[in-house]
Amino acid sequence: MKRMSRSIFSTLLLLLTLGAAAQEAQKPKKDTAKPVTMMVPAGLRIGLDISRIAVHYFQPYRTDVTVNLDARYNDRLYFASDLSYNRTSHEDENYTYRSSGIGLTLGINYNFLKRQVPKENFMIYGGARYGLAFYSYEVPEYHVSSDYWGNYTGSVPKTSQLAHWFELTVGIKVEVLKNFYLGWSLHERLLISRNVSKQDFPPLVIPGYGKGYKNSSFDMQYSVAYLIPLYKVKQAIKL
Amino acid sequence: MKYFLLIAGLLLAGLTACDDDTKVCDTDTRTELRVAFVYFRDSTDLERDTIFPKVTFGALNKDTIYRRQPSLTGLQFQLDRVADSSRFYLQTDSTAAIDTITFRYSRQPKFVSAGCGVVMHYHLDTVFSTRRVIRRIQINQPAITTVNEKNVTLHF
Numbered sequence: 001m002k003r004m005s006r007s008i009f010s011t012l013l014l015l016l017t018l019g020a021a022a023q024e025a026q027k028p029k030k031d032t033a034k035p036v037t038m039m040v041p042a043g044l045r046i047g048l049d050i051s052r053i054a055v056h057y058f059q060p061y062r063t064d065v066t067v068n069l070d071a072r073y074n075d076r077l078y079f080a081s082d083l084s085y086n087r088t089s090h091e092d093e094n095y096t097y098r099s100s101g102i103g104l105t106l107g108i109n110y111n112f113l114k115r116q117v118p119k120e121n122f123m124i125y126g127g128a129r130y131g132l133a134f135y136s137y138e139v140p141e142y143h144v145s146s147d148y149w150g151n152y153t154g155s156v157p158k159t160s161q162l163a164h165w166f167e168l169t170v171g172i173k174v175e176v177l178k179n180f181y182l183g184w185s186l187h188e189r190l191l192i193s194r195n196v197s198k199q200d201f202p203p204l205v206i207p208g209y210g211k212g213y214k215n216s217s218f219d220m221q222y223s224v225a226y227l228i229p230l231y232k233v234k235q236a237i238k239l
Numbered sequence: 240m241k242y243f244l245l246i247a248g249l250l251l252a253g254l255t256a257c258d259d260d261t262k263v264c265d266t267d268t269r270t271e272l273r274v275a276f277v278y279f280r281d282s283t284d285l286e287r288d289t290i291f292p293k294v295t296f297g298a299l300n301k302d303t304i305y306r307r308q309p310s311l312t313g314l315q316f317q318l319d320r321v322a323d324s325s326r327f328y329l330q331t332d333s334t335a336a337i338d339t340i341t342f343r344y345s346r347q348p349k350f351v352s353a354g355c356g357v358v359m360h361y362h363l364d365t366v367f368s369t370r371r372v373i374r375r376i377q378i379n380q381p382a383i384t385t386v387n388e389k390n391v392t393l394h395f
Binding site for chain 1: 241244258259260261304316317318321347348349350355358359
């Protein structure tokens with residue numbers, strides 16, 4: 001699966017590079033015209049990560065909700081944040097596990113595409129985030145089986161923890177209807193709180209981060225979003 | 240181009256969501272103590288790995304783990320998961336005297352993966368035995384984990 005994740009990451013990066021390169025190729029060779037600056041509508045874009053529905057379908061023990069927020073700061077730069085909620089409840093012959101918590105990421109996105117049409121709202125972006133999650137979990141029962149000695153049964157009492165991480169992201173957003181966007185993003189997260197994943201029984205899921213027993217986590221989001229126009233920003237447009 | 244990217248991303252997001260670690264256990268979860276036999280030769284003053292012809296081995300008051308097992312160069316077995324010591328008997332040949340070996344250790348349950356669950360890790364503190372056949376006991380690696388390492392050498 002790790003290999004598949006890397007392949008997905010590589011494939012989509014290649015597609016994004018091609019997308020950005022295609023725009024470069026469309027540039028006239030000897031263009032001496034100066035870019036025009038104009039005011040364009042901007043505001044708060046609120047999105048919902050619908051890929052969490054697929055995650056719940058394939059991994060029924062996980063219930064996740066992720067809300068994406070971003071707000072345009074200037075021509076290319078966006079402030080971005082994700083709010084996440086996770087509830088995990090897993091039970092098999094090896095262990096029973098329960099957890100819940102919330103996560104928050106704060107950071108920026110940078111749009112790699114230069115706008116050529118004032119109202120064109122298509123962006124290929126890269127970004128960085130700092131993430132923080134507060135969650136609690138418990139393992140009411142786990143078993144260490146042995147045919148010879150018999151099974152050992154133990155438990156981990158309910159504990160509350162804080163985890164934080166650094167995150168890099170690339171993605172796209174396309175305006176498919178007026179102020180209505182679809183987009184996806186790839187996320188590579190590096191856990192700063194390494195002590196969390198090295199515990200004797202680490203959390204299965206850290207809200208907003210992913211698998212709590214791994215020091216790095218790959219994720220993909222697919223979001224629907226609505227832009228609430230609130231203000232205007234200056235934008236350079238090459239006509 | 241942008242709509243092609245949207246559709247490609249949708250398909251790949253679906254693929255990424257399939258990654259359920261609780262269904263897969265692809266690592267070795269055995270935490271077994273590994274013992275090697277070494278035989279002391281007086282004539283050359285050297286110790287060499289040795290093979291015993293009919294080894295019988297098991298925990299006291301439990302079933303045998305090895306019953307007259309031929310051609311053994313060592314032992315591989317589980318320690319008690321509930322107690323901090325385990326006692327075993329060892330007979331290297333059907334006519335040889337029986338030695339009793341005691342392992343004292345600390346235990347630590349350790350999460351392996353979402354699919355495999357928890358295994359028991361041990362740390363050997365002391366090992367001692369009767370000296371009918373066994374001459375000396377050496378701890379090589381006190382940590383008993385899923386790593387395949389020689390933990391103890393029995394010198395005969």
